[in-house]
Amino acid sequence: MDCLMISSRVAAFVDGELESCECERFVLHIETCDPCTQIVIQIEAQRFSPLSADQRRSICERGAFWGEMDTELNGHLDALVVAPVGPWHRRRVGLPVPMVVAYAAAILLAVVWGVQQQERAQLAELASEHLGQQLEKERRLAAQPGVITPPVSGDGSYKVVTYAPERASF
Amino acid sequence: MSAALRLVNPQNTSQWDESDIKELAASSTRSAMEMVIRKYRQPLYFHARYIVKDHQEAYDLVQEVFIKAMRETRLFEEDFKIKAWLFRVTSNLCFNTVRNRKRRGALLDTMMRPEPFGADQLERIFCGEQQSEVMASLDELSDDHKQILLLRYYDDLSYAEIAEVLQVKLGTVMSRLSRARMRLMDVMQDTSLAN
Ligand SMILES: [Zn+2]
Numbered sequence: 001m002d003c004l005m006i007s008s009r010v011a012a013f014v015d016g017e018l019e020s021c022e023c024e025r026f027v028l029h030i031e032t033c034d035p036c037t038q039i040v041i042q043i044e045a046q047r048f049s050p051l052s053a054d055q056r057r058s059i060c061e062r063g064a065f066w067g068e069m070d071t072e073l074n075g076h077l078d079a080l081v082v083a084p085v086g087p088w089h090r091r092r093v094g095l096p097v098p099m100v101v102a103y104a105a106a107i108l109l110a111v112v113w114g115v116q117q118q119e120r121a122q123l124a125e126l127a128s129e130h131l132g133q134q135l136e137k138e139r140r141l142a143a144q145p146g147v148i149t150p151p152v153s154g155d156g157s158y159k160v161v162t163y164a165p166e167r168a169s170f
Numbered sequence: 171m172s173a174a175l176r177l178v179n180p181q182n183t184s185q186w187d188e189s190d191i192k193e194l195a196a197s198s199t200r201s202a203m204e205m206v207i208r209k210y211r212q213p214l215y216f217h218a219r220y221i222v223k224d225h226q227e228a229y230d231l232v233q234e235v236f237i238k239a240m241r242e243t244r245l246f247e248e249d250f251k252i253k254a255w256l257f258r259v260t261s262n263l264c265f266n267t268v269r270n271r272k273r274r275g276a277l278l279d280t281m282m283r284p285e286p287f288g289a290d291q292l293e294r295i296f297c298g299e300q301q302s303e304v305m306a307s308l309d310e311l312s313d314d315h316k317q318i319l320l321l322r323y324y325d326d327l328s329y330a331e332i333a334e335v336l337q338v339k340l341g342t343v344m345s346r347l348s349r350a351r352m353r354l355m356d357v358m359q360d361t362s363l364a365n
Contacts, residue, residue, distance in 0.1 A: 009345070047304065077200050077204065
């Protein structure tokens with residue numbers, strides 16, 4: 001324990017509030033440190049003199065000392081409406097009607113919005129699945145070796161067609 | 171019906187702890203609230219009076235604290251610290267009052283106000299304590315230091331209770347209290363040198 005620690009524990013030491021191990025370290029320090037010993041001596045010399053319990057009672061139990069307060073607080077106690085304290089599910093909660101309506105509307109909107117979002121998500125999922133299937137089908141077709149279907153009519157030979165646009169047809 | 175608080179026996183308050191009061195609240199909130207008032211009004215009054223140094227102001231502030239307590243919906247909840255909450259609210263109200271009073275420059279006016287129950291022996295003891303060297307030096311400290319010294323050495327709260335009032339750790343209570351006492355020592359030394 002160092003001097004700084006002594007200065008932050010001196011009140012607890014004087015009041016007997018330090019735990020035994022901390023108290024031992026405190027004593028070990030002040031035995032070897034004069035400035036800290038002086039602080040402890042001066043703090044121990046401080047005398048607080050609060051009124052004793054008897055003096056306090058004598059002041060407060062005279063005549064109608066509390067009469068004025070009793071009268072005032074009785075009025076407030078009479079008007080006091082406090083929900084009985086019980087299990088949480090049995091407690092009544094007094095909320096203003098507009099607040100309840102606003103909360104209900106907010107919850108309803110949130111639910112409707114949530115349902116809409118869910119439907120949209122399902123549609124998007126279906127569309128992406130369909131697109132995926134299409135792509136897969138096309139990929140497979142592209143991967144197969146080229147098979148050229150012969151023309152249905154004619155002599156079985158391919159006909160070369162050349163295209164020459166007529167002049168000035170554009 | 172008499173103006174005195176009804177339903178509960180005033181003699182019982184010291185035997186009732188917070189768990190008893192909370193149990194009572196389950197059947198009668200009013201009775202529990204009356205018990206809270208009876209149990210804590212005296213310590214709160216002296217705590218307030220040490221800060222504001224005026225009977226009527228301290229009295230009115232304590233009354234205000236109980237009205238606030240009636241509106242506090244968590245008051246009788248299982249883990250709610252009633253005593254700590256009451257001392258915290260009282261402290262805050264009192265220090266605000268003193269700050270406002272200082273702003274208005276009305277401190278002297280209040281200190282000159284006569285005591286309401288006559289300057290009998292006990293009032294003189296109280297006033298004597300108010301004017302003691304330590305009490306005068308306490309006024310020179312910051313609100314934090316004054317508050318913690320009052321809670322410990324005038325209101326007789328334990329370190330654990332102070333930690334609950336200030337909502338800090340036990341180690342913080344120890345260090346703040348030590349710093350407050352060292353500061354008080356400096357102020358008292360300065361005062362004695364000046365005299
Ligand atoms: Zn040291």
